[in-house]
Amino acid sequence: MAKVLYITAHPDHQNSYSLSVGNEFIEAYREANPNDEVLHLDLFQMNIPQIDTDVCNGWGKLTSGIDFDQLSKEEKEKLNRMGELVDQFVDADKYVFVNPMWNFSFPPVMKAYIDSICVAGKTFKYTSKGPIGLLGDKKAVHIQASGNYYAEGGPFADFEIGHRHLKMIMEFFAIPSFEGIFIEGVAAKPDQAPAIKEKSIRQARELALKF
Numbered sequence: 001m002a003k004v005l006y007i008t009a010h011p012d013h014q015n016s017y018s019l020s021v022g023n024e025f026i027e028a029y030r031e032a033n034p035n036d037e038v039l040h041l042d043l044f045q046m047n048i049p050q051i052d053t054d055v056c057n058g059w060g061k062l063t064s065g066i067d068f069d070q071l072s073k074e075e076k077e078k079l080n081r082m083g084e085l086v087d088q089f090v091d092a093d094k095y096v097f098v099n100p101m102w103n104f105s106f107p108p109v110m111k112a113y114i115d116s117i118c119v120a121g122k123t124f125k126y127t128s129k130g131p132i133g134l135l136g137d138k139k140a141v142h143i144q145a146s147g148n149y150y151a152e153g154g155p156f157a158d159f160e161i162g163h164r165h166l167k168m169i170m171e172f173f174a175i176p177s178f179e180g181i182f183i184e185g186v187a188a189k190p191d192q193a194p195a196i197k198e199k200s201i202r203q204a205r206e207l208a209l210k211f
Contacts, residue, residue: 002093004029004038009099009110011044017183017197018145022098024201025143025181028208029096039092043109048085049078050112085116090123094139094211095175097166101146105162114169123173133174140170141211142180143204147187154184179207 006026010016030038049055058075062068068076089095099106117123124131142163150160163180170178183200186193 002033002036003091004036004094004096005089005092006038006040006096007043007098007110007113008040009043009097009107009113011107016100016145017186017193017200018098018100018143020197021145021181021183021200021204022096022143025096025141025204025208025211028205029211032209039088041113043107043113047081048109048112048116049081051115052078054078055082082116082119085113086119086122089117090135092138094141096141096143096211098143099145099162101144101150101160101162104150104159105165106144110162114166118169118172131172133172135173135175138173138175139177139211140175140179141207142166142178143183144180145183145186147185149184149188151180151182151184181207 004026006022008019008022010019013019026038026040030036054072054074055078058071058079061071061075062079068079071079097110099110105111120126120131123135124133144163146160148154148156150156151163154160163182167178167180181200181204183196186196189196
């Protein structure tokens with residue numbers, strides 16, 4: 001039985017193209033893999049700490065040899081929460097990331113989540129030859145919606161940094177399988193938005209059967 005994290009970052013559940021396609025992906029996956037465990041992480045509804053003063057101070061104290069029990073209440077809570085998130089990520093087998101493109105990237109809460117799971121000794125480790133990933137037996141999919149065309153070969157491909165960032169992180173973790181589904185052009189061609197959405201849903205359901 002595989003564990004799947006369905007990681008979404010969109011505050012509008014009613015009008016989201018990315019969530020509509022993501023939900024279809026998960027539905028098709030569940031139908032094909034009824035014994036697998038799927039856990040939905042709705043990042044906008046979760047406690048996702050940012051790397052702020054408390055986190056930096058806590059890390060600095062631990063590095064200097066101060067015991068965890070001597071950290072402030074805020075430092076303990078935030079570091080504990082980040083530890084929970086990375087342990088949950090490592091424990092899973094597959095990941096489905098879903099988000100809209102905001103200002104050429106993903107929403108800030110997705111970045112905060114990524115920061116929480118980039119932990120030495122958990123998702124990667126340092127060696128004499130540089131860092132190496134520790135998640136070589138996992139796989140991931142990224143579903144992203146945008147108003148214009150940003151995927152490889154599109155007129156604004158150089159502007160897109162969300163999928164490229166996530167791809168780099170997955171490679172950093174040594175995750176060998178990472179695919180993307182892009183719902184693009186829904187604002188540039190609003191009259192074609194329903195057809196664009198349906199095409200992406202078909203693509204998502206097909207990919208889910210192989211995921």
